[in-house]
Amino acid sequence: MSNGVSLDAKIAHLEMVQAVIARMAGNSFLIKGWSVTIVAALFALAADKANSRFVYLAAVPTLMFWLLDGFFLQQERLYRQLYGAVTKKARDAIDFSMDATTYSNQVASWVESCFSKTLLAFHGTLLIALVIVSLVLGGAL
Numbered sequence: 001m002s003n004g005v006s007l008d009a010k011i012a013h014l015e016m017v018q019a020v021i022a023r024m025a026g027n028s029f030l031i032k033g034w035s036v037t038i039v040a041a042l043f044a045l046a047a048d049k050a051n052s053r054f055v056y057l058a059a060v061p062t063l064m065f066w067l068l069d070g071f072f073l074q075q076e077r078l079y080r081q082l083y084g085a086v087t088k089k090a091r092d093a094i095d096f097s098m099d100a101t102t103y104s105n106q107v108a109s110w111v112e113s114c115f116s117k118t119l120l121a122f123h124g125t126l127l128i129a130l131v132i133v134s135l136v137l138g139g140a141l
Helices: 003-049 053-088 101-106 110-114 117-136
Strands: none
Touching: 003 053, 003 117, 053 101, 053 110, 053 117, 110 117
């Protein structure tokens, strides 16, 4: 394989990994948007009906989206490690492997990712808002 072809292979592999990283980041962004949308809609229903049960109902998708967001963050971190490894590979060693599980000991676990500063701040704030709205509506958690 000539250097031009192997360089093209390395670039193609890096582009494949980068596409996965971008997809994970995009999924995380969408999760946050859906989370805010659903919580806001259920808050509106709770206020309109003066029924705090809608607020309790909002806790379920908030927690599920938090867990899902943590998963996407962990996957993004795994693929960032894979990207770094591919950049260091010799051009003729490019195998187009997309297996990022070999780097799982180098990144935070799924649960640890859920409690990263950014996810804790975002989803934790939503949960605190749920508690406050519940208290304002007279419900007790």
